[in-house]
Amino acid sequence: MSNLYALFEERFPQDLTQYFIETKAGKRYSYKNLDDMTSAIAHTMQNAGVGLGDRVIMQVHKSPEAVFLYLACLKIGAIAVPLNISYTASELTYFLDDIEPVLVVCDPASPIISENLLASHSKTSLLTLDNEGHGSLIEQLNTGTKISSVANVEADDIACILYTSGTTGKPKGAMITHGNLSSNALTVHQSWGFNKDDILLHALPIFHVHGLFVALNCVLLSGNPMIFLSHFDVNDVVACLPKSTVLMGVPTFYTRLLAHSEFNKQSLKKMRLFISGSAPLLKEVSDKFYAQTGYRILERYGMTETVMIASNPLNDKRLPGTVGQALPGITIRITADDGNNLNHNETGNIQVSGPNVFKGYWRKADKTKEEFTEDGFFKTGDVGFLDDQGYLTIVGRSKDLIISGGYNVYPKEIEKIINDLDEINESAVIGVPHPDFGEAVIAIIVLEKNSEESIVESNTISFLKQHLASYKLPKRIFVIDELPLNVMGKVQKNILREKYKSLFEETANAQLA
Ligand code: MCA
Ligand code: AMP
Numbered sequence: 001m002s003n004l005y006a007l008f009e010e011r012f013p014q015d016l017t018q019y020f021i022e023t024k025a026g027k028r029y030s031y032k033n034l035d036d037m038t039s040a041i042a043h044t045m046q047n048a049g050v051g052l053g054d055r056v057i058m059q060v061h062k063s064p065e066a067v068f069l070y071l072a073c074l075k076i077g078a079i080a081v082p083l084n085i086s087y088t089a090s091e092l093t094y095f096l097d098d099i100e101p102v103l104v105v106c107d108p109a110s111p112i113i114s115e116n117l118l119a120s121h122s123k124t125s126l127l128t129l130d131n132e133g134h135g136s137l138i139e140q141l142n143t144g145t146k147i148s149s150v151a152n153v154e155a156d157d158i159a160c161i162l163y164t165s166g167t168t169g170k171p172k173g174a175m176i177t178h179g180n181l182s183s184n185a186l187t188v189h190q191s192w193g194f195n196k197d198d199i200l201l202h203a204l205p206i207f208h209v210h211g212l213f214v215a216l217n218c219v220l221l222s223g224n225p226m227i228f229l230s231h232f233d234v235n236d237v238v239a240c241l242p243k244s245t246v247l248m249g250v251p252t253f254y255t256r257l258l259a260h261s262e263f264n265k266q267s268l269k270k271m272r273l274f275i276s277g278s279a280p281l282l283k284e285v286s287d288k289f290y291a292q293t294g295y296r297i298l299e300r301y302g303m304t305e306t307v308m309i310a311s312n313p314l315n316d317k318r319l320p321g322t323v324g325q326a327l328p329g330i331t332i333r334i335t336a337d338d339g340n341n342l343n344h345n346e347t348g349n350i351q352v353s354g355p356n357v358f359k360g361y362w363r364k365a366d367k368t369k370e371e372f373t374e375d376g377f378f379k380t381g382d383v384g385f386l387d388d389q390g391y392l393t394i395v396g397r398s399k400d401l402i403i404s405g406g407y408n409v410y411p412k413e414i415e416k417i418i419n420d421l422d423e424i425n426e427s428a429v430i431g432v433p434h435p436d437f438g439e440a441v442i443a444i445i446v447l448e449k450n451s452e453e454s455i456v457e458s459n460t461i462s463f464l465k466q467h468l469a470s471y472k473l474p475k476r477i478f479v480i481d482e483l484p485l486n487v488m489g490k491v492q493k494n495i496l497r498e499k500y501k502s503l504f505e506e507t508a509n510a511q512l513a
Pocket of ligand 2: 394
């Protein structure tokens with residue numbers, strides 16, 4: 001049985017009345033509740049026509065019910081497609097057309113409903129689920145009728161499709177299989193020493209690998225409880241740390257914790273592990289955290305397409321500034337642009353192979369082919385080197401990507417929209433250092449002749465707001481006379497990054513002092 005849900009089920013606590021989730025308000029959901037709710041939702045989904053391999057879009061707030069919905073998809077062998085709650089109508093239209101869902105479960109306030117985006121999807125059913133865990137999905141549940149058996153899927157069958165944008169063109173759906181998830185879950189669970197006493201503090205969103213797979217998998221593989229916050233609020237996290245043993249976060253979590261007046265060693269008596277990933281953790285932040293708390297944050301590295309790739313060790317030396325060594329069963333190699341392997345300490349392209357590597361991009365066979373080498377390694381688009389102990393340091397990216405607070409933003413997507421504005425001749429979107437988000441998105445624009453500079457900035461922002469999720473919006477827009485181009489006519493973004501690198505610096509120095 002290769003179903004990820006079956007692996008979880010094997011490890012449910014013997015006493016199912018033990019709790020799985022505790023919310024901020026102190027409401028508890030036991031493993032029995034998990035089992036009942038998941039089985040009932042699975043039944044409702046089957047009534048809505050969802051079968052093996054059918055896609056189910058979930059564009060919902062984080063709630064225990066949203067977790068049960070995801071687990072129900074696994075259980076019946078449907079493909080869960082979680083989408084960011086802040087996507088706009090134009091972003092959602094693309095996903096709906098690309099994925100052809102049999103069922104959409106969304107928040108009642110989603111543009112999917114308010115803008116009637118399912119009008120042209122006559123075969124798609126719609127159910128709702130709001131941030132309180134209410135909605136037609138729950139109203140239709142009949143707890144008397146459940147699906148008890150777990151669908152018999154192969155390891156190579158798709159469990160989830162997560163969208164990841166690209167340096168060119170439209171977002172691509174990464175097909176992540178039951179085998180990818182099960183193998184990675186077992187690996188990180190063991191590498192990070194999860195045990196019966198752990199209580200994870202979960203404050204990440206659940207529409208990405210980090211919050212949905214890495215965090216939930218570790219909890220479910222131990223049959224453990226977790227404290228489940230609807231989002232990261234530093235006050236709530238500080239308040240919950242005394243009853244937690246593990247926190248997983250993006251670097252922004254840690255800079256915000258360090259700046260909080262009530263974050264201190266005394267409140268961490270139960271804590272055994274702080275884990276960081278999704279974006280680079282500055283060595284200064286890691287060192288400051290160590291000095292203030294005595295805990296060395298364990299940094300690890302992953303991607304949507306590969307789940308977790310590398311990790312600093314639990315018991316051996318954690319090297320700040322590195323993302324640790326390849327996880328068991330996974331191979332990392334560094335290659336030159338001509339494809340030849342490089343030696344230790346030589347910087348080049350990071351490539352990965354192993355049971356964690358995804359199956360390919362949904363209905364994009366050409367894109368899939370482009371991202372793999374002939375001998376089957378996945379090209380991460382990250383650049384770095386391995387030292388002689390196998391510790392990986394990421395020094396940059398060959399892909400034009402900004403990571404802001406752990407969210408990926410692809411400049412191309414924003415530039416395309418800005419360039420559609422009549423007043424704008426051309427634009428370049430770049431990431432610059434930011435004290436809170438690590439990198440912040442800014443846009444540099446060149447106006448068409450006769451455009452009124454004073455109104456362009458606000459027009460551009462309101463135009464972008466109609467098309468893009470809020471975390472992608474530029475924090476600042478600058479007008480310049482012309483963009484720096486190289487001889488090939490390509491924008492030299494490195495020059496722009498250098499020019500604007502100190503934009504948010506003053507606040508940065510204040511925070512790290
Ligand atoms: C929110 N805003 C942001 C971001 N988040 N702007 C830039 N970057 C962001 N990350 C904007 C909102 O649009 C809003 O703008 C304003 O900031 C405040 O919004 P709010 O929701 O209150 O934000 P927040 O609570 O401060 O959120 C910051 C956050 C959050 C806690 C860092 O972004 C977060 O949870 N990030 C984690 C993302 C994550 O899980 N990534 C993992 C990807 P306005 O006020 O104008 O409306 S998986 C991955 O990368 C791989 C596989 C891996 O290795 O894990
Ligand atoms: P995503 O496409 O959202 O899965 O983001 C994956 C990207 O996040 C990777 O290709 C890296 O560029 C970046 N990333 C993840 N973890 C780390 C880390 N610990 N340090 C630096 N970059 C990271």
